[in-house]
Structure formats: C-alpha cells, structure tokens
Amino acid sequence: MSAPPIKERKPVKDMQKVFHYTDTMSRKPTRDNDPYEYMAGFGNRHQSEVIPGTLPAGQNNPQEPRFGLYTEGLTYSAFVAPRYANFSTYMYRVRPAAAHNGYKGEFPNKANIENCFLTLNPKVATLAEQGEWLPFPLPEENERIDLVDGLHTLGGSGDPNLREGIALDVFMINADMDHRALCNTDGDFLIVAQLGNLDIQTEMGKLFLQPGEICVIPRGIRFAVRLAAGHHVARGYITEIWGSRWELPDLGPLGGHGLANPRDFLHPVAFIDEELHEDWSIVHKINGVYNAIQQDHSPFDLVAWHGNVVPYKYDLTKFSSQNATSVDHTDPSVNCVLTAASRDPVTPLADFLWFGPRWDVASNTFRLPYFHRNSATEFLASLYGNGLGRSDDFLPGGGSVETSFTPHGNFSQEYVWEMRNQVNEPRKILESMLISSVCSIGMND
Numbered sequence: 001m002s003a004p005p006i007k008e009r010k011p012v013k014d015m016q017k018v019f020h021y022t023d024t025m026s027r028k029p030t031r032d033n034d035p036y037e038y039m040a041g042f043g044n045r046h047q048s049e050v051i052p053g054t055l056p057a058g059q060n061n062p063q064e065p066r067f068g069l070y071t072e073g074l075t076y077s078a079f080v081a082p083r084y085a086n087f088s089t090y091m092y093r094v095r096p097a098a099a100h101n102g103y104k105g106e107f108p109n110k111a112n113i114e115n116c117f118l119t120l121n122p123k124v125a126t127l128a129e130q131g132e133w134l135p136f137p138l139p140e141e142n143e144r145i146d147l148v149d150g151l152h153t154l155g156g157s158g159d160p161n162l163r164e165g166i167a168l169d170v171f172m173i174n175a176d177m178d179h180r181a182l183c184n185t186d187g188d189f190l191i192v193a194q195l196g197n198l199d200i201q202t203e204m205g206k207l208f209l210q211p212g213e214i215c216v217i218p219r220g221i222r223f224a225v226r227l228a229a230g231h232h233v234a235r236g237y238i239t240e241i242w243g244s245r246w247e248l249p250d251l252g253p254l255g256g257h258g259l260a261n262p263r264d265f266l267h268p269v270a271f272i273d274e275e276l277h278e279d280w281s282i283v284h285k286i287n288g289v290y291n292a293i294q295q296d297h298s299p300f301d302l303v304a305w306h307g308n309v310v311p312y313k314y315d316l317t318k319f320s321s322q323n324a325t326s327v328d329h330t331d332p333s334v335n336c337v338l339t340a341a342s343r344d345p346v347t348p349l350a351d352f353l354w355f356g357p358r359w360d361v362a363s364n365t366f367r368l369p370y371f372h373r374n375s376a377t378e379f380l381a382s383l384y385g386n387g388l389g390r391s392d393d394f395l396p397g398g399g400s401v402e403t404s405f406t407p408h409g410n411f412s413q414e415y416v417w418e419m420r421n422q423v424n425e426p427r428k429i430l431e432s433m434l435i436s437s438v439c440s441i442g443m444n445d
C-alpha cells in the first residue's frame with residue numbers, strides 16, 4: 001500500500017480562520033491591539049506592585065506600611081467561609097476609601113435599573129412568550145451618556161436583598177466616566193463588549209475589552225469605564241448575579257482541559273493614577289439605587305495589592321469547544337463559559353454560554369437546534385454576525401428571550417433543507433459570528 005501524498009503544511013497567518021483571534025504562536029496572551037499586561041489564571045490569589053517592595057513580606061497589616069501608604073482590606077465572602085469560597089484582597093493605597101466628604105444620597109441620572117423581580121413589584125411582569133429586541137439604540141449625539149447613565153435592565157429574577165437572583169442589563173454609551181467610579185454593592189457584573197473598545201480602570205489595574213471579550217467586576221470593586229482611543233460609542237450586555245459568583249463549570253468526563261481554560265482568564269496589574277488629588281464621585285449601586293460619595297482624591301491610588309477579589313477578562317474566541325463527533329446534538333451546556341450556583345444544589349442560578357465558529361461533524365444527525373421546551377429561560381445576544389438562523393431581526397446589538405418552557409425552534413426553509421438534503425459532511429458553522437447566551441431559571445421581564 002502506497003503512502004498518501006505529502007501535502008505542504010501552511011502555517012496559519014489569519015488567526016480568525018482558525019476561530020481564534022489571539023496569535024497562539026506569540027507570547028502575548030491577548031489580541032495584538034491590547035495595550036495592557038495581565039496575570040493569568042482563574043480563582044488564584046494574585047499580587048501586584050507599581051513599586052517593587054511595597055507589599056509587606058510575611059504579614060498583611062504592618063504597623064507602618066512602606067511609603068506612608070494605608071492598608072485597606074476588602075472581604076467579598078464571609079470571614080469564615082470555607083477556603084474554596086473565601087475571597088479577600090489587601091490594598092496598599094495612598095488614601096483609604098473611608099477618607100471621603102460624605103454620602104450625597106441619590107442623584108438624578110438617566111439609567112433605567114430594576115432589581116426587584118418579585119411578584120409584589122408592579123413594575124415587572126412575566127413575559128410568557130418569545131421576545132426579540134432590535135439592536136438597542138445608541139445615545140444621540142447631543143447627549144452625553146456614560147456607563148452610570150447608560151445602564152438599562154431588560155429582565156431578571158429574585159432580588160439582591162434575598163441574595164439570590166440575576167439582572168440582565170444592556171448599556172449604550174458615548175462618554176467616559178469622568179471623575180466618576182461605579183461600585184456595585186449588589187452583585188458581580190459580567191460585562192460583554194458588543195460594539196466599541198472599552199478601557200476599564202479598576203482599583204486593581206486596567207483591562208482592555210473589545211467585542212467578543214468579557215470581564216467580571218466583583219461586587220464591591222470600584223471601576224470606571226471609558227471609550228478606548230478612536231471609539232466614540234459603545235454597546236454591550238451585563239449579567240449581574242446576586243448571592244453567587246461566576247465559576248468555571250466542572251468538566252466531568254472531559255477531564256482537565258477544554259471549554260474556557262483557566263489560564264486564559266486575565267487579571268490586571270497594579271496601576272496608579274497620575275493625578276491623585278482631584279474631586280471624584282464614587283457611585284454605589286445599593287439595592288438597585290445609585291448613591292454618590294464625594295471625595296477629593298482618586299479611587300485608583302493603589303501602589304500594591306494582593307488577594308483573590310480581582311476583576312478579570314476572557315476572550316470568548318479562545319473557547320475550546322467540544323461537541324458530538326458521531327451522532328446527535330450535544331446539549332448546549334457544553335458551551336458553558338462560566339456558571340453561577342444557586343441555593344438549589346442541582347440547578348445553577350445562571351449559565352453564561354458561548355456560541356461561536358466551530359466544526360459541525362455529526363453523522364446521520366439533524367444538526368440545527370431541534371424543537372425544544374427548556375426549563376431555563378434563554379437570553380441570546382448577537383455580538384457580531386447574524387447567527388443561529390434566527391429571524392432577520394436577530395442582529396448584532398439586539399437580543400432574544402425565551403421564557404421557561406416556551407416552545408421554540410426553527411420554521412425556516414433551512415430547517416427543511418437540513419432535514420432532507422444536508423449530506424452530513426464536516427463543515428464549519430457560525431464563521432465570523434459570535435453569540436452569547438445567559439440561561440437561568442425563572443427570569444421575569
């Protein structure tokens with residue numbers, strides 16, 4: 001038997017053709033245009049210093065920290081939480097957060113936030129059918145909308161007071177947060193960039209976020225969102241979770257690797273503002289209401305920090321997808337990027353899913369999503385491309401929702417073609433497309 005002919009192996013130059021926007025042959029763990037350095041790993045304790053030697057050795061709270069800094073602690077979990085769920089960060093900063101000029105209470109704003117999704121709230125109602133949103137409208141040129149003013153809630157479940165629930169928000173902005181930082185005391189923000197590049201400054205350092213990337217800002221961390229150079233408008237989605245935290249899903253029989261790999265989660269390095277003595281407003285979102293704290297110094301004055309309450313980012317194009325290679329349709333849970341547990345031990349509060357470009361290879365199989373009625377409410381967002389063969393109105397920047405047990409599927413000619421004519425050869429699907437999804441039990445609208 002003769003050997004097969006030798007084909008010339010051509011190195012991949014365009015990483016988008018292999019579903020991956022990061023140059024895997026480079027040492028840089030991000031896309032080329034990302035200006036920042038990061039520390040890799042999920043759930044680790046990290047440490048970072050602007051000035052080497054700032055972190056105290058062998059203790060957390062020295063009598064006199066170096067350079068006249070103040071030690072400030074932040075606990076995210078209960079003090080006595082078991083180790084796997086124990087989260088805290090020590091900060092060594094120029095001025096403590098407690099040095100402020102008072103709480104200024106509620107202030108006028110243009111946001112439209114809802115956080116109580118219980119039946120007693122007359123402002124929310126359960127949507128008992130499918131819903132679809134056209135791309136959410138961007139701010140008018142004559143208005144100035146930053147992230148604080150640009151947040152709009154679509155739906156959710158529970159209430160942050162109960163420490164259980166979620167809110168789905170969208171944001172449309174055309175302005176930087178100017179001397180204004182946001183601190184969500186209700187829960188963790190999972191921010192999905194859809195349009196425009198974002199420059200996000202947090203107490204622990206800076207994150208660059210572009211369409212197809214996500215970041216998580218833990219509860220209690222102060223941050224400011226600005227438009228990256230050359231970008232004048234931005235849109236994205238936020239999933240906020242209460243009483244839970246985002247975790248990597250267990251992999252079961254997949255073993256130790258695959259889906260979102262821990263080393264692809266990137267954390268900022270310490271960064272200190274150049275101008276420290278300016279007036280700032282710290283906006284606390286407390287039980288869905290904005291309250292401002294005024295202070296005469298920057299909240300971004302950490303010279304060093306260590307801990308595991310740290311914002312992080314992840315490039316969804318790095319997702320290592322798994323799927324059926326013989327017959328049938330693997331459940332979409334195989335596309336879970338991050339999951340948040342609920343008090344029900346067998347049902348997550350929310351799963352954040354990826355639907356992106358991949359090979360489709362199953363034989364003797366109807367390969368499109370089959371008709372279904374799921375217990376979870378499904379929210380889909382098109383980040384780019386027009387995906388999943390949904391309606392013509394399912395466009396980037398919009399969204400769709402199917403509440404629990406809403407029957408749905410595809411009634412297009414494509415469905416009939418797939419059933420009768422599709423020849424089950426390997427093919428690439430969802431090329432140049434990216435869709436994210438949040439699945440959760442019992443969301444209201």
Ligand SMILES: [Fe+2]
Pocket residue numbers: 372374378402408
């Ligand atoms: Fe569905």
